[in-house]
Amino acid sequence: MTSITDDLQLLDEQAFGARVEPHRRELHVHCYRLLGSFEEAEDLVQEAFLRAWRRRETYEGRASLRAWLYRIATNACLDALDKRPRQPAASGEILWLQPYPDELLEQLPDRREGPEGVALAKETIELAFITAIQHLAPLPRAVLVLRDVLGCSAKETARLLETTEASVNAALQRARAGLREQLPAEREAWRPDAEPTAAERELLARYVELSERADAEGFAALMHDDVRFSMPPHPGVWDGRDTVIQGWIEGGFGSESFGSMRCRVTHANGQPAVACYVRKPGDDAYRPLAIDVLRVQDGLVAEIVTFDGGMFERFDLPATL
Numbered sequence: 001m002t003s004i005t006d007d008l009q010l011l012d013e014q015a016f017g018a019r020v021e022p023h024r025r026e027l028h029v030h031c032y033r034l035l036g037s038f039e040e041a042e043d044l045v046q047e048a049f050l051r052a053w054r055r056r057e058t059y060e061g062r063a064s065l066r067a068w069l070y071r072i073a074t075n076a077c078l079d080a081l082d083k084r085p086r087q088p089a090a091s092g093e094i095l096w097l098q099p100y101p102d103e104l105l106e107q108l109p110d111r112r113e114g115p116e117g118v119a120l121a122k123e124t125i126e127l128a129f130i131t132a133i134q135h136l137a138p139l140p141r142a143v144l145v146l147r148d149v150l151g152c153s154a155k156e157t158a159r160l161l162e163t164t165e166a167s168v169n170a171a172l173q174r175a176r177a178g179l180r181e182q183l184p185a186e187r188e189a190w191r192p193d194a195e196p197t198a199a200e201r202e203l204l205a206r207y208v209e210l211s212e213r214a215d216a217e218g219f220a221a222l223m224h225d226d227v228r229f230s231m232p233p234h235p236g237v238w239d240g241r242d243t244v245i246q247g248w249i250e251g252g253f254g255s256e257s258f259g260s261m262r263c264r265v266t267h268a269n270g271q272p273a274v275a276c277y278v279r280k281p282g283d284d285a286y287r288p289l290a291i292d293v294l295r296v297q298d299g300l301v302a303e304i305v306t307f308d309g310g311m312f313e314r315f316d317l318p319a320t321l
Helices: 004-010 013-035 038-054 065-083 114-123 127-133 138-149 154-161 165-182 198-213 217-222 241-250 309-315
Strands: 223-231 234-239 260-268 271-279 287-297 300-308
Touching: 013 038, 013 065, 013 127, 013 138, 038 065, 065 138, 065 154, 127 138, 127 165, 127 287, 138 154, 138 165, 154 165, 198 217, 198 260, 198 271, 198 287, 198 300, 217 223, 217 241, 223 241, 234 241, 260 287, 287 309, 300 309
Parallel strands: 223 300
Antiparallel strands: 223 234, 260 271, 271 287, 287 300
16 A cells, blocks of 8 residues: 555646645635735745645655645745745835635635634634734744644644744744734724624615715715725825725715716625726726725724725626626
């Protein structure tokens, strides 16, 4: 009987691909956490699979195939970050940030048991968390994800990153300290409930209605006084309800030249989202404009992160309405 080590080395490329393919979604989410970009994560998973194929003879069978693939994917991400180092904007936003469709998150294998594990998985995919860890240096970021998200031991993490346990522990300490600086002190301040309440569903319906009516002023009743708005990859953060609404008006929202809108409700990063289509004057269809990902707190919108229409295909949204 051949071992799994021998078995991997004997597989042709197609059969090898079939063996590693079941791990694609969780590796993609892993790379997304490290990179903050959906599209770059796709490229890095493909790079990881290519590296795995080329180095299949290095798989010794001492760890699971999954752990071996995580090692390759993590190091592929670290190599990419080393070649293309990036820094958050002066105002703190992550300009390369992209959303992650909830429908794809549902493909993840459930490897954690109990409600606490499910909650942790949701917390660590939210935009607040993804944004926060992009402020960390690459190595502490990888250590944090491996230790606190995936639950790897210090020994396993050291093996994955080809370093020492002492280095892992030091990096984790730095990462946790950095994360505390970026996230609210109370976890409940940024973690949503598992399921939206009736009030939140009503809020979302009202958000769609006001968007389609292009009623910028009407949004005031839906927003916290200190609501935050950003539009990666465009720089700039708008803080405060009046500032946000005035910015929309100055951008043409509600004017005849802006056109009319239609919306579809969707979800991204475990958060409610609204896909907005616009029909410009003289156009014959509504075309993708933006996806608004919302953070709802205490029944009001606390943050809106808007992504351009190029992400619609990832959300399996129609090209036109």
